[in-house]
Amino acid sequence: xxxxxxxxxxxxxxxxxxxxxxxxxxxxxxxxxxxxxxxxxxxxxxxxxxxxxxxxxxxxxxxxxxxxxxxxxxxxxxxxxxxxxxxxxxxxxxxxxxxxxxxxxxxxxxxxxxxxxxxxxxxxxxxxxxxxxxxxxxxxxxxxxxxxxxxxx
Amino acid sequence: xxxxxxxxxxxxxxxxxxxxxxxxxxxxxxxxxxxxxxxxxxxxxxxxxxxxxxxxxxxxxxxxxxxxxxxxxxxxxxxxxxxxxxxxxxxxxxxxxxxxxxxxxxxxxxxxxxxxxxxxxxxxxxxxxxxxxxxxxxxxxxxxxxxxxx
Numbered sequence: 526x527x528x529x530x531x532x533x534x535x536x537x538x539x540x541x542x543x544x545x546x547x548x549x550x551x552x553x554x555x556x557x558x559x560x561x562x563x564x565x566x567x568x569x570x571x572x573x574x575x576x577x578x579x580x581x582x583x584x585x586x587x588x589x590x591x592x593x594x595x596x597x598x599x600x601x602x603x604x605x606x607x608x609x610x611x612x613x614x615x616x617x618x619x620x621x622x623x624x625x626x627x628x629x630x631x632x633x634x635x636x637x638x639x640x641x642x643x644x645x646x647x648x649x650x651x652x653x654x655x656x657x658x659x660x661x662x663x664x665x666x667x668x669x670x671x672x673x674x675x676x677x678x
Numbered sequence: 679x680x681x682x683x684x685x686x687x688x689x690x691x692x693x694x695x696x697x698x699x700x701x702x703x704x705x706x707x708x709x710x711x712x713x714x715x716x717x718x719x720x721x722x723x724x725x726x727x728x729x730x731x732x733x734x735x736x737x738x739x740x741x742x743x744x745x746x747x748x749x750x751x752x753x754x755x756x757x758x759x760x761x762x763x764x765x766x767x768x769x770x771x772x773x774x775x776x777x778x779x780x781x782x783x784x785x786x787x788x789x790x791x792x793x794x795x796x797x798x799x800x801x802x803x804x805x806x807x808x809x810x811x812x813x814x815x816x817x818x819x820x821x822x823x824x825x826x827x828x
Binding site: 596597599600604650653654656657659660661663664666667668670671 | 784785792793798799822
């Protein structure tokens with residue numbers, strides 16, 4: 526295990542998680558202020574638990590996505606392989622803030638998540654690939670115009 | 679191959695002209711030697727030995743903690759210049775800043791593929807990959823002659 530890469534992944538994950546955590550707290554506060562519901566101690570604890578899981582999972586995701594193996598593969602493939610980690614995070618968040626989830630919801634939600642996630646990833650990758658193809662063309666043109674050995678007189 | 683040397687005190691700097699019939703391996707190595715002698719920065723090997731480093735051989739430069747490292751196809755050198763200083767030094771020599779911590783040699787980029795978060799992944803000649811941060815994609819595109827941002 527690459528210690529330096531792991532620390533970098535942890536730092537990045539912590540930064541991302543902190544932003545999401547702050548946004549979630551603000552959102553919860555606004556919802557509670559509007560609805561006027563009473564806050565129970567365990568409700569305060571839940572975001573901390575969810576984001577602890579989120580930090581760990583996100584660190585693993587960033588670490589794996591930065592591996593030599595993943596760097597040679599299209600990012601869509603890496604993201605689809607890491608989809609279970611995204612799913613766990615999403616499920617942890619939903620379960621933590623929703624006490625009335627039925628067994629059917631627990632089956633339905635992951636299926637919907639996986640379908641939507643896959644479609645969005647593929648669409649986004651195709652769009653990004655189209656853009657990077659244009660950049661590749663520009664790069665080839667640049668290489669022709671600027672040979673490695675310098676200017677020709 | 680014939681070698682001509684001509685002294686001209688009127689010249690502002692030394693000029694090298696290579697006349698060739700065919701651009702073959704011999705001529706290319708001659709060009710590389712002339713180019714290498716022109717653009718060099720000082721690098722330090724692992725054991726602390728000083729090594730003049732041909733700019734054209736550098737694939738990319740990366741700042742790690744407080745040090746800057748120059749990566750060639752097979753070796754890594756420590757450079758005692760900041761990334762900002764190197765950015766100035768290498769301006770106009772096919773190098774471009776691709777993130778807060780890296781500068782890449784455009785001539786060392788083999789192909790480009792998309793990366794998540796609107797970043798770009800540069801595949802270098804030696805098989806390594808480096809990432810262009812979202813904020814530097816526009817600079818990279820401008821450097822290779824593309825207009826407009828990503």
